[in-house]
Structures are given as structure tokens and as C-alpha cells.
Amino acid sequence: MAVRRNSNETALKNVLIPIIQAIGRSGKLIYLLLFIVIAVVAYKIFNSKSESSTVEYNSSLIEKQIKNVGKLVVTEGHFSEVLTYKDQKKYLMDLVSFEKKALIIVNADVTVAYDLREIKYDLDEKNKTVSVLNIPKEEIKISPNIEYYDVEQSTLNPFTGDDYNKVNKIVRANLAKKIEKSKLKINAKNRLISELYNILILTNTMGWKLEYNGEELTKTSVKKVAL
Structure with missing residues (x-):
């Protein structure tokens, strides 16, 4: 068992x-x-x-880069001019006249700025595209220093506030013409384009592309963009 x-x-x-x-x-x-x-x-x-999180980080960084540019004073220039101001008042059917005149020397500082806080752009996260929709017009600021020399006037025709205002308008008009003929605005645009180029480098580094006026900007075309 x-x-x-x-x-x-x-x-x-x-x-x-x-x-x-x-x-x-x-x-x-x-x-x-x-x-x-x-x-x-x-x-x-x-x-x-x-x-x-990567897409969100990229878009926020690019947007921060654009905003950080802020108000960009791109170019400063200095202009000088000399002019003579004359004015005459006549009395007794133009038989008697009283003249006033002065030699005027002008030194003016001029700045050309773009307020990029007003730039209009669109961030397309899906297609990784930064589209610059509009760039604001440049702001030209003229700061003239006007000095009067060899002032001649009379009691019946003295220099008044109206004369100084008239001289100021004449000076600013002349300076505006000089600015248009100078390379100041062109240099300002070149500086602005370089800022667009910096944004282009940032977007390319992150795999994004930059567009302006519906066209993609590259390292070569960014220098030829018409603002």
C-alpha cells in the first residue's frame, strides 16, 4: 500500500x-x-x-522678438542752412517804406523712426509662417535750432511772433526738401530691412518662414523688399 x-x-x-x-x-x-x-x-x-509645447514656445518667442523691437529710431541726420529773411511795409501810397531783415542760421537734427509697435502680422502655427501684413509709415522728426543775426528793424515794422512763425515754417519746408533729396530715408529703410532680416533668421532657425506681401522672404529677397 x-x-x-x-x-x-x-x-x-x-x-x-x-x-x-x-x-x-x-x-x-x-x-x-x-x-x-x-x-x-x-x-x-x-x-x-x-x-x-514646442509649437506654443516657438510662436510666443517669435512674437516676443517682434514686440521687443519696439519703437525703432533707425537713422539720425544733421542739416545746416543759411538764409536771409526780409519784410517790407509801405505807407503813403508806397512812397515811404520800412524794411526789416535778418540773417538766419539753422542747425537741425533729424530722426527717421518706424513705430514697429504698430506693425501688423499674423502667426500661422499650423504652417509655421510669420506673415508681415503691414509696416507703418516712417516718422520724420525735425528739431531745428534757429539763430538770428544782423537783425534790422524799425519801430513801424518790428519783428513779431508772426515773423518768427513764418521763418519756422520756411525753415521746416526747406529741410523737408533737403531730407527728400538726401539718403536719410533710404538709410532708414535699409536699417528697417535689417530688422526684418533678424526676424527672418529667428524664424528660419526654428523651422518657420517669413512672408511679406504674400511672398516668402529669403536671405536675398529680404534686401529687395519694397516697403
């Missing part, structure tokens, strides 16, 4: 041990499969968040 019992126990062990081992192996397999599924899901979630 003892021999039969031992043989039965041995047979039972031979049956149970492979089953237990199989269960153990299958349990490890289940854990392995579960780990792989979790890893794949985590990878997709991580990549999705990373891509979203």
Missing part, C-alpha cells in the same frame, strides 16, 4: 509541477505585455505634449 501511495504522489507531482510552471510563465508574460502597453501609451502621450 505504501508503494502505491508513493507512486500516486509522484504521478501527481509530475502533473502539477508543469501546470504551476506554465502558470508562472504565463503570469510573467501577462506582466510583460502589460508593461509594453503602458510604455507605448506613455510614449505617445509624452510625444504629443512635447510637440504641442
Whole structure:
């Protein structure tokens, strides 16, 4: 009887041990499969968040770059001129006249500025495109220093506030003509284009492109853009 019992126990062990081992192996397999599924899901979630934050970071950085330019004084110039102002008043049917005159020396500082806070642009995150829609007109500021020499006047025809206002208008008109004939505005535009070029470099570095007037700007075309 003892021999039969031992043989039965041995047979039972031979049956149970492979089953237990199989269960153990299958349990490890289940854990392995579960780990792989979790890893794949985590990878997709991580990549999705990373891509979203990168686009948001790029667009905000480009927008900050444009805003940081602020009000840009691009070019300063100095102009000088000398003129003579004369005025005459006549009385008694032009038989008697009283003249006033002065030698006027003008030194003027002129600045040409673009207020890029008013620039209009659009950020297309989907297509990674910065579109410059409009650039504001340049602001020309004339600061003349007017000095009067060899002033001649009379009691019946003295220098008054009207004379000084008239001289100021004449001076500014003459300076405006000189500015138009000079290279001051051209130099200002070149400086502005260089600022666009800096934005172009930033956008290219981040994989974006810069457009103006519906055309993509490149390193060569940015210097030829008509503002």
C-alpha cells in the first residue's frame, strides 16, 4: 500500500509541477505585455505634449522678438542752412517804406523712426509662417535750432511772433526738401530691412518662414523688399 501511495504522489507531482510552471510563465508574460502597453501609451502621450509645447514656445518667442523691437529710431541726420529773411511795409501810397531783415542760421537734427509697435502680422502655427501684413509709415522728426543775426528793424515794422512763425515754417519746408533729396530715408529703410532680416533668421532657425506681401522672404529677397 505504501508503494502505491508513493507512486500516486509522484504521478501527481509530475502533473502539477508543469501546470504551476506554465502558470508562472504565463503570469510573467501577462506582466510583460502589460508593461509594453503602458510604455507605448506613455510614449505617445509624452510625444504629443512635447510637440504641442514646442509649437506654443516657438510662436510666443517669435512674437516676443517682434514686440521687443519696439519703437525703432533707425537713422539720425544733421542739416545746416543759411538764409536771409526780409519784410517790407509801405505807407503813403508806397512812397515811404520800412524794411526789416535778418540773417538766419539753422542747425537741425533729424530722426527717421518706424513705430514697429504698430506693425501688423499674423502667426500661422499650423504652417509655421510669420506673415508681415503691414509696416507703418516712417516718422520724420525735425528739431531745428534757429539763430538770428544782423537783425534790422524799425519801430513801424518790428519783428513779431508772426515773423518768427513764418521763418519756422520756411525753415521746416526747406529741410523737408533737403531730407527728400538726401539718403536719410533710404538709410532708414535699409536699417528697417535689417530688422526684418533678424526676424527672418529667428524664424528660419526654428523651422518657420517669413512672408511679406504674400511672398516668402529669403536671405536675398529680404534686401529687395519694397516697403
